[in-house]
Amino acid sequence: MFLSQLNNEEGRIFMREVAVIGIGQSVFGKFPGRSAASLGGEAVVAALKDCGMHPRDIQVAFASRAFDASLTAQRVLKGVGISALEMVNVENACAGGATAFRGVWKEIASGRYDIGIAIGVESMTTSSIAGKMIPPQGDDLEGYLGMTMPAMFGMIARRQMEEYGATAEDFAMVSVKNHHNGSLNPHAQYQKELTVEEVLNSRMISEPVTLLMCCPNTDGAAAAILCSMDVARKYTTQPIRVIASALLSGSYQHLQKDICASLVGVKVAQMAYEMAGCEPKDIDLVEMHDAFANEEIMRYEDLALCAPGEGLQLLRSGATKIGGRIPVNPSGGLLSLGHPLSASGVRTVCEVVLHLRGQAGARQTPNAKVGLAQMLGGVITGMEHGVAAGIHILAR
């Protein structure tokens, strides 16, 4: 089912088909001398250039940033000559970028505007948490008792080993795969191949998770220009359709019996597949949240790329490598691109668009027709891990 068919019999809902026509990404890395506005501006300029659009043609903007955020869209767009239009700033942990993208999609699908831009940006090295692990909120009980994201994924990894027979080598293989992909991506912070031994022998962070199984804290930005399908044709012969947009928050923790099975991750995927009118087998590539190497394995199951409990076999089969049945994180993922929190949810969409256009170079998914961009994250005591989750499915 296409979005244009979503208007129901009573005509109460009318959703226009929306396309992505321009994508842009800043450099990703550690840039203590650059502001979030400057990184965001670089991504916006790249996205405008990508589709040959004049800055003043933008009608609405959504921006996402998590740390030290204030008037992010206005600061970013001021620097590229855009002011005096509707701008919205959102924060939604790692799903912030996906939330901004969805915000623009809704504005255009509803017919309120024809052209909009979604911006995700994070400057981790100039933020108040520079040089630290992402800290818990001050009054968060578990944070006070030593909970961190690596500790959470260390505990998840222990369950994956216990229940499914996963080994540290399996987790290292995810990192090796994604770093191979990253070596093919000129935008990646780390464009370097790794071996299983290098990953296993790197510094221990939270057993069995080693340093090279963790994504780095990174500065960077991404932007995507969306418009209605009729406007899209004025700018490009290759509009990429947004066939699903889904955003969901996590459940209370007592409902999650298995920490390797995400309630919100599964549900948001079901919502997206239903809206797109497609099945997991129809997806040609996936970009997703691989903040920790072992996380990617549980997300295979969230997205129903395999049956529940079979994520490990899917990894071992090689199906998720470039050239496999369902490449996952052909960009290199958060593990090699780095994770500027709010940028990643837009950046994953940009990567999917590249593949659907056939412009992904050495990491191209052959003949990709449909791609899925997922991003989720955040921890709060009393809720399942992954408190906010967003998915977009795109098609050519």
Add this chain to the structure above:
Amino acid sequence: MDRIYFKEGIFSVDTDTGNGTLLGNKCASCGQIYFPPVDFCFNCLGQVMEEAALSRRGKLYSYTRCHMPASRFQPPFFVGLVDIPEGVRVFAPLKEAADRSFQVGMDMEVKIEELWRENDKQVIGYVFEPVK
């Protein structure tokens, strides 16, 4: 040295035995038990909550040894999730037994002890350790 609880109202110590207990609460309508205690029931939105002391023992659901500093803890330190028979999964620092390493499923017991020191005060909280 002065002793202060890291958080009031979520654990107690029996002055005779020294045994610690985690204090959760239970929804009077649907029976769901919570730790830490909640103001109302997240399941059924029931407003009447009753005190519910948790069993002192549970089974280790998962664990990890952390090698990065976090909160007030200096590495290396263990944390884990312990499944309490009342159906509650508690996150807590873990204390290693001298004679065996942690195993998923092993029996654990709550212990109230010093977590760290702050301004010449002992900060007291809960940890879990393998049943002796």
